[in-house]
Every structure is written in C-alpha cells, then in structure tokens.
Amino acid sequence: xxxxxxxxxxxxxxxxxxxxxxxxxxxxxxxxxxxxxxxxxxxxxxxxxxxxxxxxxxxxxxxxxxxxxxxxxxxxxxxxxxxxxxxxxxxxxxxxxxxxxxxxxxxxxxxxxxxxxxxxxxxxxxxxxxxxxxxxxxxxxxxxxxxxxxxxxxxxxxxxxxxxxxxxxxxxxxxxxxxxxxxxxxxxxxxxxxxxxxxxxxxxxxxxxxxxxxxxxxxxxxxxxxxxx
Amino acid sequence: xxxxxxxxxxxxxxxxxxxxxxxxxxxxxxxxxxxxxxxxxxxxxxxxxxxxxxxxxxxxxxxxxxxxxxxxxxxxxxxxxxxxxxxxxxxxxxxxxxxxxxxxxxxxxxxxxxxxxxxxxxxxxxxxxxxxxxxxxxxxxxxxxxxxxxxxxxxxxxxxxxxxxxxxxxxxxxxxxxxxxxxxxxxxxxxxxxxxxxxxxxxxxxxxxxxxxxxxxxxxxxxxxxxxxxxxxxxxxxxxxxxxxxxxxxxxxxxxxxxxxxxxxxxxxxxxxxxxxxxxxxxxxxxxxxxxxxxxxxxxxxxxxxxxxxxxxxxxxxxxxxxxxxxxxxxxxxxxxxxxxxxxxxxxxxxxxxxxxxxxxxxxxxxxxxxxxxxxxxxxxxxxxxxxxxxxxxxxxxxxxxxxxxxxxxxxxxxxxxxxxxxxxxxxxxxxxxxxxxxxxxxxxxxxxxxxxxxxxxxxxxxxxxxxxxxxxx
Ligand SMILES: Nc1ncnc2c1ncn2[C@@H]1O[C@H](COP(=O)(O)OP(=O)(O)OP(=O)(O)O)[C@@H](O)[C@H]1O
Ligand SMILES: [Mg+2]
Numbered sequence: 060x061x062x063x064x065x066x067x068x069x070x071x072x073x074x075x076x077x078x079x080x081x082x083x084x085x086x087x088x089x090x091x092x093x094x095x096x097x098x099x100x101x102x103x104x105x106x107x108x109x110x111x112x113x114x115x116x117x118x119x120x121x122x123x124x125x126x127x128x129x130x131x132x133x134x135x136x137x138x139x140x141x142x143x144x145x146x147x148x149x150x151x152x153x154x155x156x157x158x159x160x161x162x163x164x165x166x167x168x169x170x171x172x173x174x175x176x177x178x179x180x181x182x183x184x185x186x187x188x189x190x191x192x193x194x195x196x197x198x199x200x201x202x203x204x205x206x207x208x209x210x211x212x213x214x215x216x217x218x219x220x221x222x223x224x225x226x227x228x229x230x231x232x233x234x235x236x237x238x239x240x241x242x243x244x245x246x247x248x249x250x251x252x253x254x255x256x257x258x259x260x261x262x263x264x265x266x267x268x269x270x271x272x273x274x275x276x277x278x279x280x281x282x283x284x285x286x287x288x
Numbered sequence: 289x290x291x292x293x294x295x296x297x298x299x300x301x302x303x304x305x306x307x308x309x310x311x312x313x314x315x316x317x318x319x320x321x322x323x324x325x326x327x328x329x330x331x332x333x334x335x336x337x338x339x340x341x342x343x344x345x346x347x348x349x350x351x352x353x354x355x356x357x358x359x360x361x362x363x364x365x366x367x368x369x370x371x372x373x374x375x376x377x378x379x380x381x382x383x384x385x386x387x388x389x390x391x392x393x394x395x396x397x398x399x400x401x402x403x404x405x406x407x408x409x410x411x412x413x414x415x416x417x418x419x420x421x422x423x424x425x426x427x428x429x430x431x432x433x434x435x436x437x438x439x440x441x442x443x444x445x446x447x448x449x450x451x452x453x454x455x456x457x458x459x460x461x462x463x464x465x466x467x468x469x470x471x472x473x474x475x476x477x478x479x480x481x482x483x484x485x486x487x488x489x490x491x492x493x494x495x496x497x498x499x500x501x502x503x504x505x506x507x508x509x510x511x512x513x514x515x516x517x518x519x520x521x522x523x524x525x526x527x528x529x530x531x532x533x534x535x536x537x538x539x540x541x542x543x544x545x546x547x548x549x550x551x552x553x554x555x556x557x558x559x560x561x562x563x564x565x566x567x568x569x570x571x572x573x574x575x576x577x578x579x580x581x582x583x584x585x586x587x588x589x590x591x592x593x594x595x596x597x598x599x600x601x602x603x604x605x606x607x608x609x610x611x612x613x614x615x616x617x618x619x620x621x622x623x624x625x626x627x628x629x630x631x632x633x634x635x636x637x638x639x640x641x642x643x644x645x646x647x648x649x650x651x652x653x654x655x656x657x658x659x660x661x662x663x664x665x666x667x668x669x670x671x672x673x674x675x676x677x678x679x680x681x682x683x684x685x686x687x688x689x690x691x692x693x694x695x696x697x698x699x700x701x702x703x704x705x706x707x708x709x710x711x712x713x714x715x716x717x718x719x720x721x722x723x724x725x726x727x728x729x730x731x732x733x734x735x736x737x738x739x740x741x742x743x744x745x746x747x748x749x750x751x752x753x754x755x756x757x758x759x760x761x762x
Binding site for chain 2: 114156
C-alpha cells in the first residue's frame with residue numbers, strides 16, 4: 060500500500076517560489092497499475108521523484124507499507140531506492156558503455172547479489188522482455204529505442220521492487236511500440252505483483268490502467284481517481 | 289561470512305573494472321589526455337633527474353673542496369717565495385677559534401745529498417734542470433764532462449779557469465706533520481704497509497712514498513740516514529702521484545728538532561666543523577695571525593662553481609613543481625569535465641541504488657587508469673630525455689661562467705687550497721643524469737596522488753548531483 064498525505068514540494072529560484080507538487084494526497088493499493096496525466100509543468104515528474112526518494116518533499120509524508128520514507132536517512136534512502144523501487148525514464152537512461160546484460164545486472168550489483176545470480180536473472184529478465192541471445196551483449200548504441208526501453212524495464216525489475224515508477228516510458232516511441240511496452244509492463248506487474256505508477260500523455264494508455272490521477276498545476280484534479288475492479 | 293566478503297570483493301572489482309573501462313570510452317580524448325599527461329610526467333621526471341644529478345654534483349664539489357682553511361707564512365708557497373715560518377704559538381691561537389675542529393701543522397724541508405743517503409726516485413729532466421741555476425742548493429760539482437742523464441746547465445765561473453758543471457738532483461721532500469694521513473701532496477694518502485705515527489710523536493721514524501722506498505730498497509723496519517741521524521721506516525704509503533711518492537713523511541716534532549727549526553711551521557690546514565663556517569673561520573684566522581700569514585680557502589671558488597649549478601637546481605625544482613602541477617590540473621579539469629558530461633548517468637546510478645562512495649571509487653579508478661597510462665608514456669619520455677635535458681641545462685648555464693671562473697681560479701691558484709681544484713672545473717659539466725627505479729616509483733606514486741587529488745574535486749561534484757535530475761529532460 061502506497062499512501063501519500065499532504066505532499067508538497069516547492070522550489071525557490073530567486074524571489075519566486077514554484078510549488079510543483081501542491082498538497083497532494085492519494086493511496087494506491089499493492090499490485091495496482093496507476094497512471095498520472097496532466098499538462099506539461101503540472102508536476103508529474105516532481106511527484107514521481109518524491110515517490111522514488113530521489114527528492115525530499117517540502118512537507119507531507121509518503122508511507123510505503125506503513126513506513127514513512129520521507130523520514131529515512133541517506134543510507135536507508137539508497138537502500139530503499141535500490142531494493143524497493145524500479146525506475147523507467149523517458150530517455151531510457153542506460154549506461155552507454157555497458158551491454159544490455161550489464162545494464163540489467165547493475166542494480167543487482169548495488170544490492171549485493173553474487174555475480175552468477177546477477178547474470179542468471181539478467182538473462183532471464185531480458186528473455187522475458189523479448190530479447191534474443193545475440194542482442195543481450197549489445198551496447199545501447201546498437202539497440203533501437205523500443206529495445207532500449209525493454210532493457211530499462213528489465214533493469215527496473217531486476218531487484219524485484221515493490222514499486223515501479225515510470226516517467227513517460229513510451230514518450231520517445233511510436234504508438235504501436237509504446238502500446239507493446241505498456242502491455243509488457245502490465246503483464247510483468249501482474250506476474251510479479253508490482254505496483255506501477257506511470258506518467259503518460261497517451262490517454263488511450265491511461266484509460267487501460269487501474270487508476271488515473273490528473274495533475275493540474277501541482278494539484279490533484281478532483282474526481283480524477285477512479286476505481287476499477 | 290566468507291560469502292559476504294567474497295561478494296564485497298567482487299563488488300569492488302566491478303566498480304574498478306567499470307572505472308577502467310570508462311577510461312577508454314572516448315578513445316580520442318583518452319589518447320590526447322595520455323599524451324599531454326605523458327609530457328607533463330616526462331618533464332617532471334626529467335626535472336627530477338636533473339635536480340638529483342645536479343644536487344649530487346653540488347655535494348661532490350662541496351666535499352671535494354672540503355671544509356678547510358689553508359694557513360701559510362706570508363709570502364711563501366711551498367718552497368717558493370720567502371719570509372719567516374709560522375710558530376706553533378701562532379697556530380695555537382687559530383686552533384682555539386670557534387668552529388675549528390682540528391689543525392694539521394706541517395713543516396716542509398728538503399733533504400740534500402749532503403745530509404741523507406736517500407736517492408730521489410724522480411729524475412731531474414729538463415724541468416728539474418731549470419732549478420739548477422737558480423736554486424743555489426742541491427747541486428753537485430763535477431769535474432769536466434757532461435753529467436749522465438740529462439743536459440747539463442753549463443755556466444762560466446769567473447773564479448775558476450776550468451768549467452764547472454752544475455747538475456741538479458731533485459731533492460727529497462720531507463714533510464713533518466701532526467697528521468700523516470692528510471699530508472701526502474698531490475694525491476690521497478693510502479698506507480701500503482707498516483703503520484703511521486701519532487700526531488705528537490717525536491720518534492725518529494718516517495713514512496716513505498712507494499717509489500722512494502723502492503728506489504732505495506727500503507721496507508718497513510729498514511733504516512736510512514737523514515740529517516745525520518738514523519731513521520727507521522715505519523710505513524710505506526701511496527699518494528697516487530709520482531711527486532707524492534717521492535716524499536718522506538715524518539713527525540712534526542722530529543723534523544723541527546733534526547732540522548733545527550724548533551716550533552717552526554711552514555703550512556697548516558685548519559679543519560672547520562661545517563662548510564658554512566669556512567668563511568668566518570678564515571676571517572677570524574686572518575685577524576689572529578695578522579700580516580704573518582696568508583690565510584685562504586677554496587670555498588669562494590667552490591661557491592662560484594656551485595652558483596650556476598644551484599641555479600639549475602632551482603630551475604629544475606620549479607619546472608618539476610610546475611610540471612607536476614600542470615599534470616594535476618589537467619587531470620583535475622578532465623575529471624570535472626567527465627563528471628559534468630556524465631551528470632545524467634551519475635544520476636541514474638544514484639537512482640538505481642548506487643551510493644556516492646561507489647560512484648566516486650569508479651571515477652577514481654578511471655582517473656588512476658588515465659594517469660597511470662600517462663605515467664607510462666611519461667616514464668618513457670623521462671628515461672629518454674632525462675640525461676640530455678640535464679646536460680643541456682648544465683652546459684647552457686655553465687658555459688658562460690666557466691671561462692670567467694677559470695680565470696679567477698687561475699689567479700688565486702695556490703698549492704694546498706687549489707689542490708685538485710683544476711679538475712673540478714672539468715667535472716662540473718660532467719654530470720650524468722639517469723632515471724633509476726626509485727625515480728620511476730616516485731613517478732608512479734606521484735601519478736596516483738595526482739589522480740586522487742584530481743578526482744577529489746570531481747567527487748565533490750559527484751556528491752552534489754541530485755538524483756532527481758534524471759527526471760529532467762536533456
Ligand atoms: N529543480 C527545480 N528547480 C526549480 N523548478 C523546478 C525544478 N524542478 C521542477 N521545477 C518546476 O516545477 C514545475 C513542475 O515540473 P515537472 O518537471 O514536475 O513537470 P512535468 O509535469 O513533469 O512536465 P512535463 O510533462 O513537461 O515533463 C515546473 O514549473 C518546473 O519548472
Ligand atoms: Mg516530466
């Protein structure tokens with residue numbers, strides 16, 4: 060269970076203060092697929108980085124399975140990001156001089172998994188996202204955008220996270236590939252019972268998710284949370 | 289427990305291997321950086337080589353000059369000139385001066401054919417014959433005919449109807465001394481057999497130069513006659529020079545007594561505790577002895593010789609510091625550039641669970657790889673260029689001063705202080721710089737320190753990168 064209460068994040072630049080996330084509260088049950096929509100600059104990415112403990116809120120709390128992650132110390136924060144969260148970015152953000160397998164192995168290395176286990180899991184994850192054997196040793200530069208995002212999904216799943224945070228994961232892909240990526244995420248979330256929160260501009264995709272949150276100028280638009288069986 | 293440490297080791301390996309791999313991510317940049325670093329490390333090593341070689345030379349010049357002050361009676365050098373001998377009382381005042389560690393006193397005398405049965409081991413030759421006319425001593429009269437061995441100096445004699453031929457026989461020099469091992473002229477004293485005598489000895493004993501002993505068939509324990517007295521051979525020495533090996537070294541007191549010159553001293557060497565005090569002791573000794581003595585030291589000449597070397601040493605030290613600093617700055621700026629360039633990647637690493645420390649280690653490994661590569665190139669450059677650069681530096685800055693110095697040295701040249709000083713001029717340019725293992729190790733250690741310092745600031749930037757930045761569009 061992910062519970063967000065009165066979450067607020069403001070940025071000071073000079074005299075002006077921008078409140079990117081303004082007093083947001085919501086809950087997402089475990090294993091649900093939630094989407095966040097909203098205009099550019101409405102605070103979607105800011106909200107996501109707060110949920111992923113990449114950033115600290117100005118006020119409010121985020122509780123994951125009853126534990127307030129905003130009160131964690133640096134060391135525990137790193138462990139939280141490493142073990143509980145999987146990130147997927149719009150720009151894939153793979154390490155360019157590491158092969159697909161090595162990229163997937165990276166989070167497991169930080170989690171302290173032995174090399175043999177890392178390799179085994181990385182290979183099986185890449186197979187799950189539809190990689191053939193000869194593609195696994197390729198570096199990101201020799202993979203298409205869709206293939207790179209598959210590697211990113213495999214990397215996000217590596218440490219069996221409770222929560223996957225995806226910021227416009229299909230933003231750089233054509234709609235067909237984008238849909239395939241989303242379906243893939245959906246299936247994996249189901250099979251691994253992972254909560255997914257994804258930012259998207261694609262309303263068709265958003266419509267397929269369990270819940271959709273609409274952000275408007277840092278605020279959660281009223282009535283945006285819909286229940287789905 | 290075992291497994292945990294294994295995993296930990298393996299993690300470090302991964303961080304390191306990633307760092308090393310990252311060093312080759314941009315081949316062109318790595319190549320240029322390695323070349324530039326190589327030049328800076330090479331220059332540093334060459335300068336270190338020059339610094340050490342010149343430093344060694346300065347030390348050897350200093351030690352060859354020694355920390356001594358020469359005292360001789362005014363107007364006398366060896367057997368040339370005139371004036372009165374110094375007295376032991378006068379030298380007592382010198383030995384009491386501050387910073388004087390000891391005084392070696394000598395009384396030089398010559399044995400002539402009339403007071404010894406020793407035969408000189410040196411033939412007169414044409415140079416020796418020049419002395420026959422003007423020395424007034426040590427010549428023998430021969431009735432008619434040419435003397436054997438050498439052209440005679442034939443002069444007319446107004447008192448005689450016949451022709452008197454004077455033949456010069458080189459005299460045997462006697463050195464009465466309080467320190468036999470420091471009294472061999474024209475070289476260094478090496479005792480070949482027997483033993484030396486105490487400084488205050490008054491025994492009728494003598495140390496003979498090897499050739500003098502051989503010429504007269506004398507060995508340790510043999511006796512010969514000098515000053516009409518029987519003298520026992522206490523030892524035989526080698527001075528390394530023909531002149532020195534024709535010498536006789538005897539206790540000062542013995543020579544003073546036998547030659548009827550009680551208390552007389554013809555030269556003294558004052559040993560000063562440190563080379564830095566030579567000048568002040570010289571001044572004090574001059575004051576103590578007044579016009580009775582000539583007090584000189586070789587420190588002034590040595591200073592002139594050392595000055596350009598010290599300049600080179602300073603130049604090479606500054607160049608060394610400059611080159612090391614340049615290398616450090618290059619690697620520092622490169623690492624900052626690389627960190628800025630990989631901002632996003634660092635953010636991603638943080639987002640997927642890497643600690644600051646792990647990322648820093650990775651960048652340090654990269655920096656060390658780059659600097660080590662540069663050092664290898666630099667060591668090659670240093671090995672090849674070290675000696676030529678040293679020679680170039682030394683030649684360029686000593687050439688101009690050598691002629692000028694040669695003149696000065698010539699002017700103040702005198703036996704004793706000037707001894708062996710001529711060779712010093714030649715050896716200044718004879719500096720050999722070489723890259724030794726210690727220098728290579730210094731280089732590698734310096735490279736690692738440079739790399740660590742270089743990545744220190746980069747690490748600061750790494751720590752400052754906020755993981756949330758990965759969410760921002762490029
Ligand atoms: N580090 C920051 N410093 C200052 N202002 C920031 C910072 N991060 C975000 N903002 C501001 O917060 C607001 C929300 O930004 P955010 O990136 O969350 O929007 P977004 O909904 O993700 O937009 P987009 O759809 O274009 O990605 C914007 O006005 C942005 O300028
Ligand atoms: Mg955004």
